[in-house]
Amino acid sequence: MKLDSMYQDVILDHYKHPHGRGLRDGDAEVHHVNPTCGDEITLRVKYDGSRIEDVSYEGQGCSISQASASVLNELLVGKELAEAQRIQATFLELMQSKGRIEPDDAMEEVLEDAVAFAGVSKYPARVKCALLSWMAWKDATAQAMGDAERKTV
Amino acid sequence: MTQLPGLLDTEALRKDFPILDRVLHDGKKLVYLDNAATSQTPRQVIDAVSEYYERHNANVHRGVHVLAEEATALYEGARDKVAAFINAPSRDEVIFTKNASESLNLVANMLGWADEPYRVDRETEIVITEMEHHSNIVPWQLLSQRTGAKLKWFGLTDDGRLDLSNIDEIITEKTKIVSFTLVSNIMGTVNPVEAIVRRAQDVGALVLIDASQAAPHMPLDVQALQADFVAFTGHKMCGPTGIGVLWGRQELLEDLPPFLGGGEMIETVSMSSSTYAPAPHKFEAGTPPIAQAVGLGAAVDYLTSIGMENIARHEHAITEYAVRRLQEVPGLRIIGPVTAEDRGAAISFVLGDIHPHDVGQVLDEQGIAVRVGHHCARPVCLRYGIPATTRASFYLYSTPAEVDALVEGLEHVRNFFG
Numbered sequence: 327m328k329l330d331s332m333y334q335d336v337i338l339d340h341y342k343h344p345h346g347r348g349l350r351d352g353d354a355e356v357h358h359v360n361p362t363c364g365d366e367i368t369l370r371v372k373y374d375g376s377r378i379e380d381v382s383y384e385g386q387g388c389s390i391s392q393a394s395a396s397v398l399n400e401l402l403v404g405k406e407l408a409e410a411q412r413i414q415a416t417f418l419e420l421m422q423s424k425g426r427i428e429p430d431d432a433m434e435e436v437l438e439d440a441v442a443f444a445g446v447s448k449y450p451a452r453v454k455c456a457l458l459s460w461m462a463w464k465d466a467t468a469q470a471m472g473d474a475e476r477k478t479v
Numbered sequence: 480m481t482q483l484p485g486l487l488d489t490e491a492l493r494k495d496f497p498i499l500d501r502v503l504h505d506g507k508k509l510v511y512l513d514n515a516a517t518s519q520t521p522r523q524v525i526d527a528v529s530e531y532y533e534r535h536n537a538n539v540h541r542g543v544h545v546l547a548e549e550a551t552a553l554y555e556g557a558r559d560k561v562a563a564f565i566n567a568p569s570r571d572e573v574i575f576t577k578n579a580s581e582s583l584n585l586v587a588n589m590l591g592w593a594d595e596p597y598r599v600d601r602e603t604e605i606v607i608t609e610m611e612h613h614s615n616i617v618p619w620q621l622l623s624q625r626t627g628a629k630l631k632w633f634g635l636t637d638d639g640r641l642d643l644s645n646i647d648e649i650i651t652e653k654t655k656i657v658s659f660t661l662v663s664n665i666m667g668t669v670n671p672v673e674a675i676v677r678r679a680q681d682v683g684a685l686v687l688i689d690a691s692q693a694a695p696h697m698p699l700d701v702q703a704l705q706a707d708f709v710a711f712t713g714h715k716m717c718g719p720t721g722i723g724v725l726w727g728r729q730e731l732l733e734d735l736p737p738f739l740g741g742g743e744m745i746e747t748v749s750m751s752s753s754t755y756a757p758a759p760h761k762f763e764a765g766t767p768p769i770a771q772a773v774g775l776g777a778a779v780d781y782l783t784s785i786g787m788e789n790i791a792r793h794e795h796a797i798t799e800y801a802v803r804r805l806q807e808v809p810g811l812r813i814i815g816p817v818t819a820e821d822r823g824a825a826i827s828f829v830l831g832d833i834h835p836h837d838v839g840q841v842l843d844e845q846g847i848a849v850r851v852g853h854h855c856a857r858p859v860c861l862r863y864g865i866p867a868t869t870r871a872s873f874y875l876y877s878t879p880a881e882v883d884a885l886v887e888g889l890e891h892v893r894n895f896f897g
Binding site for chain 1: 504834835836837840841844851852853857860866867895896
């Protein structure tokens, strides 16, 4: 029963049918690993000014880490950076809640499919799986923006 | 209930381990199959540690009061017990550390600071294997980086054994130290000690054996192994965490320099220099893990009372049954030897393309504790082209019924992700 709260159908669906998987052209690329379990992701971001044109990725890992990357792609591509950062911060807050946050309508509006990960936040060993791609995206974005800044100076 | 020849009376034995009675997740009985990570603790060990704190707690080797003398006698008594357990020629060859990692690091650092003929430098070579735990890889990488010595290793065969076909090229006249595991923590492989030791001795290299996965499971005789150093840890053999052992040949311990400096390891100290206590104290700077050593002594008593031969026979029977039953699970592939021959009771496997993390999660929901990941042996995963494995590891209290529970649990996993 508890298991179903982690492995929501939405998550299993993203795992089996990932969105936007595969590496495509990007402004920056990062490789992140989860040293405790061997999950790995290579992720690229492509920006059109401050708009996210693409997030492409390749990796191996558990259903949670893979589904999370798929959800990220679905949520963030096409968004303005500021909004994407707000989504990322909200997702981080949810994942660090240790199961204490019951997502409300406002949160669901921001996170869409990503609210399905609320159950994962009860499993400390799996929170890192869910966050792997989001941390990679943050890192890649910082690199892409840093490069962009250096180019304009 | 499945009866196998050679099994211990687990029904009686399991009463010694209070934790095995735990019930998890709404009524699921704990099936503890993560013994290669840490073993459970019998009442006898828990009591010995409690009694130490309730009645004898003091610092060792430095008081004239009753408690200090009792604590010292208990701590040194544990050394005697460990020495007898591994058939050490002398109790002074038994160094207490905090774990096997510290024991292995200690040897690497002794050699890094040693004078000739032990000194590891840019002209020399270090040999390990591809199936080592990270704790027997990283200290040698560090030593190699700091001294310029070349790090070499034995590769693995497809069936999870050491590839010794090029042993004469790997271990050469330049080799100063050969460090390898007696039993693989990820694949369960029992390695051919004699062949490696013989070659090392031919070229005059020292041999360090990581016995972390052996000491809990089989008779360990450091003289029969003919190694120069043997390392293991207490918490995998019914003892507490925080206590490890390094056994070393006496003449080496006399010749080699200390690593950590501090109290207890000295003879005299002036502001300009110091002289050192004889081994083992030379290598035990600072207040040691006293209660933990006492607990390890109690664990050694416990294991000895059951008999290491009997434990090995029990685990062999369980392993034989487990590898057979596991191979009946569709899509399951064992990483490592697929028979119980020359193999310990740690069994790694992959299940179709279901990630081990997911396998472990669904098993946990049924009360079954396994380890998932790369088991601090990532090179093995790279070698076999897999991201991680699920590992079930058995011990003296494991039963055929627990193997059955695992197999049933894996069916459930397949259905869940099917």
